Amino acid sequence: MNQPLAYIHPEAKIAQNVVVEPFTTIDKDVEIGEGTWIGPNVTIMSGARIGRNCKIFPGAVISATPQDLKFAGEKTTAHIGDNTVIRECVTVNRGTVDRQKTVVGANCLLMAYVHIAHDCIIGDHCILANTVQVAGHVEIGDYAIVGGSSAVHQFVRIGQHAMISGGSLIRKDVPPFVKAGREPLTYSGINSIGLRRRGFSDQKIAEIQQLYRLLFLSGLNNAAALDQIELELSPSPERDEVVNFIRNSGRGVIKGYSRGGNGGIE
Known part of the structure; x- marks a missing residue:
């Protein structure tokens, strides 16, 4: 027309x-x-x-x-x-x-x-x-959701199926499949509702949860946590996506549950 x-x-x-x-x-x-x-x-x-x-x-x-x-x-x-x-x-x-x-x-x-x-x-x-x-x-993966009034720093990567709270300052990479919120931006659990809506099984969601327990809650640094993930969890597209994402992070990834600190796990 x-x-x-x-x-x-x-x-x-x-x-x-x-x-x-x-x-x-x-x-x-x-x-x-x-x-x-x-x-x-x-x-x-x-x-x-x-x-x-x-x-x-x-x-x-x-x-x-x-x-x-x-x-x-x-x-x-x-x-x-x-x-x-x-x-x-x-x-x-x-x-x-x-x-x-x-x-x-x-x-x-x-x-x-x-x-x-x-x-x-x-x-x-x-x-x-x-x-x-x-x-x-900036790179943002498939099915990611970024809440209103958020600002994403240059060269940051946001993984697939991630969900980020409104008003966030996104200075570090946000791994796949997670929810992130607070200031500084912090891991807030798995985006389980979004994953179920997109057809992920309960078993697969549980595997992703275990992966992030090892990464963010075990007390290990990133390198040791990734080694433990590869040792304990069977290979899968989701496991390999997370491991490769973190190993290839240029800016470092967001930190685990907040207890102060500088806003990111290096």
């Missing part, structure tokens, strides 16, 4: 059944898939790659240049997966030379005023509640 009160660059590649509402601007080097709805007063800049059946609400800005002083105008992109909903005034910046792209996966919900900075990789089925602010180079 070619809305006469919208500006669409003639080089933009837009599927025939995309709806573009009035006063929206779509620049060149933009691709938009079938069935997507672009609301009024949306700005879609060069480098945007938007999938099928997305909904983008008023005031959103997709693929603006990075807020990075090192950015030198290189050709980069911002990708939005199929069926993703982007609410009012969300901003998604395109990548830099580091990764060349910013990615928001399929079936995600970015609530109002969320910011996704350059070179972030957001998985599928993620929910970022109102005003979540995500700095550059």
Whole structure:
């Protein structure tokens, strides 16, 4: 639908059944898939790659240049997966030379005023509640939920199926399958309700709980706890996901149940 009160660059590649509402601007080097709805007063800049059946609400800005002083105008992109909903005034910046792209996966919900900075990789089925602010180079795994008004430090990783309390300052990596809250951000148990909703069996959830007991409650340091996990628990995709996540952590992971300290287990 070619809305006469919208500006669409003639080089933009837009599927025939995309709806573009009035006063929206779509620049060149933009691709938009079938069935997507672009609301009024949306700005879609060069480098945007938007999938099928997305909904983008008023005031959103997709693929603006990075807020990075090192950015030198290189050709980069911002990708939005199929069926993703982007609410009012969300901003998604395109990548830099580091990764060349910013990615928001399929079936995600970015609530109002969320910011996704350059070179972030957001998985599928993620929910970022109102005003979540995500700095550059962050990675968020599939099915993760970040509560409203949280701020994510650059280069942080959030594991799949994690759930983080609203108002959190996320300075350290958050491992898969956990709940995290308090200040400083602390392990608060397993995201058992979310895991059950997604088909994890009670036995599998119990295995994940035992894994995190060894990691956070045994009194062992991370290296020793991971060795114990590999010794006591049979190999599984979930066990290996957690072990590899922690071993590859660049910023260190959040700490166990809070008794003071500096906000993270090194």
